[in-house]
Amino acid sequence: MNLNVFCPSLFWTYVFSLIKFPVPSWPVIAAFVSEIHSGESGLSTSNRCFQITLSPQDDDTDQSTTTPVQLALVFSHTEKYPDEPPLLNVKGIQGIQTSDLKVLKEKLDHEASEDLGMAMIYTLVTSAKEWLSERYGQDADADNAEEEEATKDELPRWSLVMPN
Numbered sequence: 001m002n003l004n005v006f007c008p009s010l011f012w013t014y015v016f017s018l019i020k021f022p023v024p025s026w027p028v029i030a031a032f033v034s035e036i037h038s039g040e041s042g043l044s045t046s047n048r049c050f051q052i053t054l055s056p057q058d059d060d061t062d063q064s065t066t067t068p069v070q071l072a073l074v075f076s077h078t079e080k081y082p083d084e085p086p087l088l089n090v091k092g093i094q095g096i097q098t099s100d101l102k103v104l105k106e107k108l109d110h111e112a113s114e115d116l117g118m119a120m121i122y123t124l125v126t127s128a129k130e131w132l133s134e135r136y137g138q139d140a141d142a143d144n145a146e147e148e149e150a151t152k153d154e155l156p157r158w159s160l161v162m163p164n
Helices: 008-019 023-030 098-114 121-136 138-154
Strands: 033-036 049-054 070-076 087-094
Touching: 049 121, 070 098, 070 121, 087 098, 098 121
Parallel strands: none
Antiparallel strands: 033 049, 049 070, 070 087
16 A cells, blocks of 8 residues: 555555454544554554554543543554454553553453454454443442442441530
8 A cells, every 4th residue: 555645534444454343333443543653652563553542431421521531552463463462552641550551451461362363453442441431430430439438437426425
């Protein structure tokens, strides 16, 4: 493919042919996929690298009114993909602890090893998005508030009685 003449539709067709997304997901994912230089990827490769930005909110949610949490899923295909897993890296963009990124990376590596032989990028992106929503989404904030309220109810209540 000659990339000297840039045509966005051909570019995305090429990207999706590499990624092997199911067709209905293309428009949703296309807005968040970008090609990055392999030196910025954190991966040991000279192959093309892509980054997908994820947040726990639905794509149509106004993120300015919610807690800003974002991560980047960085990947590159190997020569034998999908018979071997893609190279993966997870980067925190905003509001995510390093320990959580390690947990997610291990989860995605495990899932990739289970999905060998199948195109798996879409599955990994979906899994990362679900994990992020469970860990940092609005439902997680509500659960934390409920736990704090329950803890307050469990604390002993003291009263001071003054002798007459």
